[in-house]
Every structure is written in C-alpha cells, then in structure tokens.
Amino acid sequence: MPWYLYIAIRHTFPKGKRLPFFTIMSVTGVVLGTMALVVVLSVFNGFGHAIREVVADTTGDLKVMNGRIFEGYEDKIDLLEESPLVEAAAPSAFGMVMLQTGNRPIVPQVQGIDLDAERKIVPLDDYIRYGDLEELDDDSLLISSGIANTLRLRVGDEVELYTPLMIQRLNQNEVLLPRLMRVAAVFETGFTKVDENTIITTLRSMQDLYGLGEGVHALKVKLKDGVDPEAAARELQGLFAPPFRVSTWLESNADYLAIIEFEKRMMFFILLIIVLVASFSIATSLFTSVVKKTREIGLFSSMGATSRQIIACFCLQGFSVGVVGTGIGFALSFALLAVRETIIDAIFSVIGGREQTMQFYFFSELPVHYKSSDLIVIAVLTITIATLAGLVPSIKAGLLKPVEALRSE
Structure with a gap:
C-alpha cells in the first residue's frame, strides 16, 4: 500500500x-x-x-385494432397464433355502461371477453378475491374491488346495466329495459386504474349490450417470453392490411x-x-x-x-x-x-x-x-x-x- x-x-x-x-x-x-x-x-x-408489468398482464403485450368494429376475428386469431412470436391471442370488446344497484349509480368501463381465450393472455384466476371465475356466464359479470366497495356489492348481488344502445333505440321509438346481471366474482389487480372502475362480462353479453353482432373492438396478443414487443409489433403488422394496426401497450401509456x-x-x-x-x-x-x-x-x-x-x-x-x-x-x-x-x-x-x-x-x-x-x-x-x-x-x-x-x- x-x-x-x-x-x-x-x-x-x-x-x-x-x-x-x-x-x-x-x-x-x-x-x-x-x-x-x-x-x-x-x-x-x-x-x-x-x-x-401490470399493463402487460391486464391487457396483453400487443393490440390489433382498426378503429372500428370488425368481424371474422377467428381467422385473424389463427393468423396471429401461427406466428412463432405469439403465445396466444384473444378477442375483446370494450366501452362504458351505467351500473346501478338501488339508488346508487356508477359509470365504469366494461370489457367483454372470451373467458377461455382470455385466460391465456391475462392471469384472471390470480386476480379473483371473492367468488368463482367459473361462475361467469352471459347473465353475470366480474366487478373490480373499487366498485364493490363503492356500491357495497357482494358475490351473488344483482345489478342493472344501462348502455348507449338504449339511447339509440329510443331515437327509433324503441324501449330497451336495463340488463339485470349477477355478480359472479370480485377481482383486484393491484393497479388502481383498473381496480377502481372496471367490470368484465362475457363477449356475447358485451356484444348484446352494445349491439355489436358478431364483431369485436380489438384482439389482445400475448408474446412468447423474451420477445421484444416493439419489434414484434413491426413484424406482425405485415400480416394485416390497413386500417388494421398492431400497437404495443407502451403506446397507450406513453404519456x-x-x-x-x-x-x-x-x-x-x-x-x-x-x-x-x-x-x-x-x-x-x-x-x-x-x-x-x-x-x-x-x-x-x-x-x-x-x-x-x-x-x-x-x-x-x-x-x-x-x-x-x-x-x-x-x-x-x-x-x-x-x-x-x-x-x-x-x-x-x-x-x-x-x-x-x-x-x-x-x-x-x-x-x-x-x-x-x-x-x-x-x-x-x-x-x-x-x-x-x-x-x-x-x-x-x-x-x-x-x-x-x-x-x-
């Protein structure tokens, strides 16, 4: 030294x-x-x-959208899953509804999913706090912990759903009654943005609520481990013609x-x-x-x-x-x-x-x-x-x- x-x-x-x-x-x-x-x-x-982590877990690594409702999504899912980059793909429809129980209304985001396909993208079973995910059907829904606390809801309670489709039908002199649905389970992801204001229904229920027919709004994509989302998005974009666009979760949360x-x-x-x-x-x-x-x-x-x-x-x-x-x-x-x-x-x-x-x-x-x-x-x-x-x-x-x-x- x-x-x-x-x-x-x-x-x-x-x-x-x-x-x-x-x-x-x-x-x-x-x-x-x-x-x-x-x-x-x-x-x-x-x-x-x-x-x-939480956005990728709750929404998937990539989304395929065209800005409108599109049908024939099964063929597009098959096309995606044939790629060596993709682990799984699932359809999704989303929007806003008014949920009411008693005299207490709330306006949450609603997402319609195909339960079997969604499980390959999102670890839904890990997020369930009360109830049973298997109980989800066309007459029930999953509610986030924030909504459950706000409206004091428990598994088995019934709620009424009001959708924008009702206003559209009123303009055509038709009256649609609110949809009565049962709470199948309460979920919590740990991401407040999701937990405070989200409900989940089956894809068929969402299509009925919004009058989508057989259409969906987007396809969620889960990539295989180690695949870079941005590079994968550029490569998978070649599988779809405009106006379809493949985007990463980062783009929607960039700000x-x-x-x-x-x-x-x-x-x-x-x-x-x-x-x-x-x-x-x-x-x-x-x-x-x-x-x-x-x-x-x-x-x-x-x-x-x-x-x-x-x-x-x-x-x-x-x-x-x-x-x-x-x-x-x-x-x-x-x-x-x-x-x-x-x-x-x-x-x-x-x-x-x-x-x-x-x-x-x-x-x-x-x-x-x-x-x-x-x-x-x-x-x-x-x-x-x-x-x-x-x-x-x-x-x-x-x-x-x-x-x-x-x-x-």
Missing part, C-alpha cells in the same frame, strides 16, 4: 480512536445524499416497472410513462444538490486539516515526498469519505425501502391523503425497482464529487514549501 494512501486512511479513520468530527459530518452528508438519490430513483423506477421519467430526472438533479452540499463540508474539513497538519506536511516534504504524493494523500481522504458514505448510504437505503409500507402507513396515518396519492399513481402499494445502471451512476457521481471536494485543499497542501511548513506554529 502506498504510504500516502495509508496516511489518508489513518487521518480519516484513525485506528483505536474516536472518529474525528469532520469525518463524522462528512460521511453523514454523503450518506444522506446517497440515500435520497437511491430511494427516490428506485421508487420512480418502481412506478415505471410496475406499469409495464404517463414519460411524466414519470421526467419527474425522475428532475428529482435526480434536485437531490444531487444534497451531495454537493456534503462536498462543501468535506472541503471545509480538509482545509482545516491542512492548516492543523502544516508541520506534518513539511516533514513529509523534507523526507522526500513529492507535491503529487501530498496532494494524493489529502485528495484520497475525500475519496475514502465518499466510498464509506456511499456504502453506508446504499445499505440504509435498501433497509429503508424494505420496510417502506410500514413507514408510509405511519406517515399517512398522521397527514392523511393516502387514497388520493395512490389514486394519482394508480397503485395500492408503493412499488420499488432497482436498476443497476442508476445505482452505478449514483455511486460514481457521489464518490467523484467527494474526491473533487478534497482536491482544492490537497493542492494547497501540495504547494506548501517544506521550510515554511516546518516553521509553522
């Missing part, structure tokens, strides 16, 4: 002694800055990652993901200021250390130490503070995120607003996802800033003349 590295470590972390005050404060500043960066970036990464990415970048630069503030404490502390150790610096110079070695000695003190502070910061960040739900529950119990916050971000829990690239950037930047913070005082130490340094009182 070079002597200047050994001296730098011993000055910063003396063996068998209490840590110097400047070391404690400098390391604490780096720890706090690292924690802030890791926690915030991991949470924002969690939101983006969770959206990717929301872009907002999260923008917030993440802004928070990164804002929180980086914490590390910069910590660097000033490191620089100030090392300036003080240079003044206190002026005679020691003169002694090193008189014994043959070069200016570069003396600069390295004090610069490495900043480096060692950065390494130790970053390491502790990472460890505390991972520990903090591991118990994040307990902390969040405690905070919201005091300030309130949990439902509004979770509703905005569309998740019932705070997601976290660690990206190795972000962690590497945080570590490199933090250690670099801490090292540069020691550069100015180390240059001052390296420029001291041996005779003047030894004369210093």
Whole structure:
C-alpha cells in the first residue's frame, strides 16, 4: 500500500480512536445524499416497472385494432397464433355502461371477453378475491374491488346495466329495459386504474349490450417470453392490411410513462444538490486539516515526498469519505425501502391523503425497482464529487514549501 494512501486512511479513520468530527459530518452528508438519490430513483423506477408489468398482464403485450368494429376475428386469431412470436391471442370488446344497484349509480368501463381465450393472455384466476371465475356466464359479470366497495356489492348481488344502445333505440321509438346481471366474482389487480372502475362480462353479453353482432373492438396478443414487443409489433403488422394496426401497450401509456421519467430526472438533479452540499463540508474539513497538519506536511516534504504524493494523500481522504458514505448510504437505503409500507402507513396515518396519492399513481402499494445502471451512476457521481471536494485543499497542501511548513506554529 502506498504510504500516502495509508496516511489518508489513518487521518480519516484513525485506528483505536474516536472518529474525528469532520469525518463524522462528512460521511453523514454523503450518506444522506446517497440515500435520497437511491430511494427516490428506485421508487420512480418502481412506478415505471410496475406499469409495464401490470399493463402487460391486464391487457396483453400487443393490440390489433382498426378503429372500428370488425368481424371474422377467428381467422385473424389463427393468423396471429401461427406466428412463432405469439403465445396466444384473444378477442375483446370494450366501452362504458351505467351500473346501478338501488339508488346508487356508477359509470365504469366494461370489457367483454372470451373467458377461455382470455385466460391465456391475462392471469384472471390470480386476480379473483371473492367468488368463482367459473361462475361467469352471459347473465353475470366480474366487478373490480373499487366498485364493490363503492356500491357495497357482494358475490351473488344483482345489478342493472344501462348502455348507449338504449339511447339509440329510443331515437327509433324503441324501449330497451336495463340488463339485470349477477355478480359472479370480485377481482383486484393491484393497479388502481383498473381496480377502481372496471367490470368484465362475457363477449356475447358485451356484444348484446352494445349491439355489436358478431364483431369485436380489438384482439389482445400475448408474446412468447423474451420477445421484444416493439419489434414484434413491426413484424406482425405485415400480416394485416390497413386500417388494421398492431400497437404495443407502451403506446397507450406513453404519456404517463414519460411524466414519470421526467419527474425522475428532475428529482435526480434536485437531490444531487444534497451531495454537493456534503462536498462543501468535506472541503471545509480538509482545509482545516491542512492548516492543523502544516508541520506534518513539511516533514513529509523534507523526507522526500513529492507535491503529487501530498496532494494524493489529502485528495484520497475525500475519496475514502465518499466510498464509506456511499456504502453506508446504499445499505440504509435498501433497509429503508424494505420496510417502506410500514413507514408510509405511519406517515399517512398522521397527514392523511393516502387514497388520493395512490389514486394519482394508480397503485395500492408503493412499488420499488432497482436498476443497476442508476445505482452505478449514483455511486460514481457521489464518490467523484467527494474526491473533487478534497482536491482544492490537497493542492494547497501540495504547494506548501517544506521550510515554511516546518516553521509553522
């Protein structure tokens, strides 16, 4: 080990002694800055990652649409499933209805599915909280947990469905009565956007409710593991003539993901200021250390130490503070995120607003996802800033003349 590295470590972390005050404060500043960066970036990464997963799980990897109702979807499904990229495909119809029980109405999104085909795309069985998925038929429906809570519905209750088709028939002097349907099961995906306002019916029921005949609005596509959705969408587009279009789930959620990415970048630069503030404490502390150790610096110079070695000695003190502070910061960040739900529950119990916050971000829990690239950037930047913070005082130490340094009182 070079002597200047050994001296730098011993000055910063003396063996068998209490840590110097400047070391404690400098390391604490780096720890706090690292924690802030890791926690915030991991949470924002969690939101983006969770959206990717839950949207792909609930809607499939790709959609095939033409902007209108189309029939003959069985042939198109066969065409898709012949592709080596595709695991399965399923028809889907969707729209809005008014659901009412007693005097309590609500206007949810409704989706009509072919249950057997849908199970190959979406893990519906994993989402069922109450009831039995096998009970779903043309006279029943699945309701999300949010609707069940809002309308106080349970499995077996009956509800009335009103559709836009009723208004159309009224214009033709016909009267359609509301459709009476039974709650077969309650589902919950963990994605608030779906759980708050969605019901599911059979495809035949949806076609009757909207007067679609044998038509559907879209085909959901699940890709095989490891297949890139964007590349697959471009290749599968060749199977369909306009106006049919193959799109990824990312396209329908691009705006929301872009907002999260923008917030993440802004928070990164804002929180980086914490590390910069910590660097000033490191620089100030090392300036003080240079003044206190002026005679020691003169002694090193008189014994043959070069200016570069003396600069390295004090610069490495900043480096060692950065390494130790970053390491502790990472460890505390991972520990903090591991118990994040307990902390969040405690905070919201005091300030309130949990439902509004979770509703905005569309998740019932705070997601976290660690990206190795972000962690590497945080570590490199933090250690670099801490090292540069020691550069100015180390240059001052390296420029001291041996005779003047030894004369210093």
